[in-house]
Structure formats: structure tokens, C-alpha cells
Amino acid sequence: MINETAQKLRGGYYTPVDLAAFIARWVKEISPKTILEPSCGDGAFFQAFKKVRGFSKTQITGFELDKVEAAKAKACAKESGLSNTTIKNQDFLQWALEQMEEGQPRFDAVVGNPPFVRYQYLPAPFQVTAEKVFKELELPFTKHTNAWVSFILASMAVLRPGGRLAMVVPSEIIHVTHAQSLRSYLGRECRRLVIIDPEELWFDGTLQGAVILLAEKRQSKTDKAEGLGMYPVKGREFLRLTPSDVFEAPQAINGKTVQGKWTRALLDLETRSLFDELADHDEVFRFDEIAKVDVGIVTGANKFFLVDDDVVRRFKLKKWAHPMFGRSDHCPGVIYDEAQHEANAANGKPTNFLWFLEHGQKVDAAAKAYIQRGEDEQLHTRYKCRVRSPWYTVPSVYSTEIGMLTCLIQRWGFEGWREWRKPLACCRKLDV
Numbered sequence: 001m002i003n004e005t006a007q008k009l010r011g012g013y014y015t016p017v018d019l020a021a022f023i024a025r026w027v028k029e030i031s032p033k034t035i036l037e038p039s040c041g042d043g044a045f046f047q048a049f050k051k052v053r054g055f056s057k058t059q060i061t062g063f064e065l066d067k068v069e070a071a072k073a074k075a076c077a078k079e080s081g082l083s084n085t086t087i088k089n090q091d092f093l094q095w096a097l098e099q100m101e102e103g104q105p106r107f108d109a110v111v112g113n114p115p116f117v118r119y120q121y122l123p124a125p126f127q128v129t130a131e132k133v134f135k136e137l138e139l140p141f142t143k144h145t146n147a148w149v150s151f152i153l154a155s156m157a158v159l160r161p162g163g164r165l166a167m168v169v170p171s172e173i174i175h176v177t178h179a180q181s182l183r184s185y186l187g188r189e190c191r192r193l194v195i196i197d198p199e200e201l202w203f204d205g206t207l208q209g210a211v212i213l214l215a216e217k218r219q220s221k222t223d224k225a226e227g228l229g230m231y232p233v234k235g236r237e238f239l240r241l242t243p244s245d246v247f248e249a250p251q252a253i254n255g256k257t258v259q260g261k262w263t264r265a266l267l268d269l270e271t272r273s274l275f276d277e278l279a280d281h282d283e284v285f286r287f288d289e290i291a292k293v294d295v296g297i298v299t300g301a302n303k304f305f306l307v308d309d310d311v312v313r314r315f316k317l318k319k320w321a322h323p324m325f326g327r328s329d330h331c332p333g334v335i336y337d338e339a340q341h342e343a344n345a346a347n348g349k350p351t352n353f354l355w356f357l358e359h360g361q362k363v364d365a366a367a368k369a370y371i372q373r374g375e376d377e378q379l380h381t382r383y384k385c386r387v388r389s390p391w392y393t394v395p396s397v398y399s400t401e402i403g404m405l406t407c408l409i410q411r412w413g414f415e416g417w418r419e420w421r422k423p424l425a426c427c428r429k430l431d432v
């Protein structure tokens, strides 16, 4: 928490005006008389309304919790010639809950970019309000949630039937488990949903992946729901297109896709059918039906813990050494057997994992000397090492009959972090 900046804690990253203008053009297609901006920041969307034109008489309601930003938004709306705008310097969710209780959806359109703040970082009263939104909509709640989830839920709840909601939202909406309630709710409430999914990051200075969510609420419960479409984009060329063409372009899919993770919508029809066919096949099993997955160990200092035979010999560490390979190029193929292990060792590759304090054994003088060398190199101050005690005992070590080396880039972010991971596969003898 201490390391979180004030900007991050209020989710204060603003929408580039060209993206906001695209969104404004999309909602303008239904000639909205009333528009909601639930977390308006300094007014990026008001600038967009000015750029797009045609909003000067629209009744716009903006919310902004931060007093300074709310004043900026007010000035921005005025400067943008939006004569019928009200900026409320208060919590949007609390206000939305009151509207929901009165049962009066009223906005023709909602635009914005909700705050991205983890539930655990929200002040207690806001946590309570966020949870109440789920309750009011009778949706399962989890503390893994993030402020943007309740903002989209509440915004959708105060949108009139047939209205349009368009927001810049974290790309996690596509797949994170904690947003399942939101995905299901949107699937039920909307005639059509489209995600504009960019290859690039839109927010300078952050690693947060974002997408544009375009959602049109069903006119009535009998209105057919078309489902979800994905519209992948590269660069900003799409901003020149007519927004409704973008909205209607992707083939929307329904059923399992809208109810579950939206990643299915990224597959083409043929691949999806093959996937479903295989999933229903008697002899094909889901991975989690036959295996348990655990991550590999994290040493925090691979060069220190993963060493060649020479180091083991010189420092008399045989007692602590376990056979291991740590890189995919140490296993050329799918079988890692003793012959491969010995060939690696003969080639001076690091084939020994040093596991100190196995089964409660006390470190001996040789190990102590080696550990001291690590401390001389300040390894004990590295993050992964200093958060465990003692720093030189690597946790979660186990051997498996089968191991997988994974090399994964998380395209849709991991709470904002894109990361490469290359866990070490630890095996005593891998003989598949």
C-alpha cells in the first residue's frame, strides 16, 4: 500500500481524447438526451464531446470523487460549451445504489473509464458500497474484485433499455475469474456486446492493458441477445471508421462464450467447433480432470542455487545437491532422462539444485561458507529471498513424474502486469 501512488490508489489514469472521441461518436448515433460519466476525472470525455460536436444541449451528469479533478472537469465542460452539465463531487456508487433502489434507470448513454483499484486498496466505506452493488443485482461477490467491476455493473443498471454503454476498461474483463458476475450480467442485459481489443498498450506510463467495451442494452426481456464479438485492432486506424460499422462487424457468439470467459470469442468459428467437439469426446479429458497444476519453484537467485558439478565439488555441497534442469535448452525434446542429465553435467551445465535444510537438517560448515558467499553478494537482500526465512531455503520444492516448462506472456495482463515467466521445472528423474 505504501508503495502505491495516490494516482494509482484513486485509479486516476485518463483516457486519450482520440479514444474518447470514438466512444462519443458511437453513443451519438442514438442521439442521447441524457449521458452519464460516472468517474469523469478532469473531463477527457467532455473534451471529446466538444471535438465530436452535437452535445452542447445534452444533459450530462458527471461524478468525480477528487475535489481538484472535479473542479477541472467542471471548467472543462464549460470550456467545451456543454451548457447542460452537472458535475457531482461525490461517490458515484453510493448515488447509483440509491437510483437502483428507486428502480429508475434513466440514462440514454454511459461513457467513461472507471477507476482501476483493487478491492483491498479501497477505503472501507467504498468496499461496503462496492459489495452492495453486487447484492442489489443479486450477483455473486468476491473480495478479489476491483472498483471497475462495480462501476460497470452500476452504470449498466442505471442505463435505460436500448441505451448504450461505452467504456475503456481493463483487458482483464475478458478472462479474470473475479469478473465472471459482470460478464454474465452483461450477457443477460445486452442485445450485443463488442470488445475492441488493441495489440498495444493505450496508457502511457502503465503496464495496464485496456480495451473498449461497447454494449447496447436490450430493449426488453424478449429482445434477442446476439452475444459477444471481438474486434482486434492494431494501431489507431480503427478510429477513422464509423463506430457502428465496428460494432456490427464481428460475428457475435452467444451461449457458452458470453456466460464464461470471453477468451472463447477470440477463436474463429471452425476452431471453436473443433474445441467443443473435442471437449465432448469420451476419450478427451480436460486438463484439470486428470492433473493438478502447481507452479515451479522460484529460487530468487538461480546462479546461486542452480550450479554445475564443479561448484558442488569445490564447496563440498554434495549432501545438498539434487538433480535438476532449469532451462528448456537443457532438455532438447520431451524426455529428460539420466543419459540427458549426465550429458548436461559433463558439459558443465548447472544440473544441481542446492536445497539447504532438507527435512530439518542443520546446515553444515561447508554449506555455511557457501551461504556466506551468497550474503557477500547481497543475495539475501533480493526480494524473493528476503521474504522467506531463512533466505537460503527455497520453498515449495517437490519432484514430479511429469513437468512442463512454460514460457508464457500474459497478453491480457495480470492485474496490470505483463510478465514473462519461466518457472523452473524441478525433477528428480523425469522419464516420460
Ligand SMILES: C[S@@+](CC[C@H](N)C(=O)[O-])C[C@H]1O[C@@H](n2cnc3c(N)ncnc32)[C@H](O)[C@@H]1O
Pocket (backbone or CB within 6 Å): 010, 011, 012, 013, 014, 015, 038, 039, 040, 041, 042, 043, 044, 045, 063, 064, 065, 066, 069, 090, 091, 092, 093, 112, 113, 114, 115, 116, 126
Ligand atoms: C481512470 S480515471 C478516468 C477518468 C476519466 N473518466 C477519463 O476517462 O479520463 C477514474 C477516475 O475515477 C475517480 N474515482 C475514483 N473513485 C470514484 C468514485 N467512487 N466515484 C467517483 N469517481 C471516482 C478517480 O478520482 C479518477 O479520476
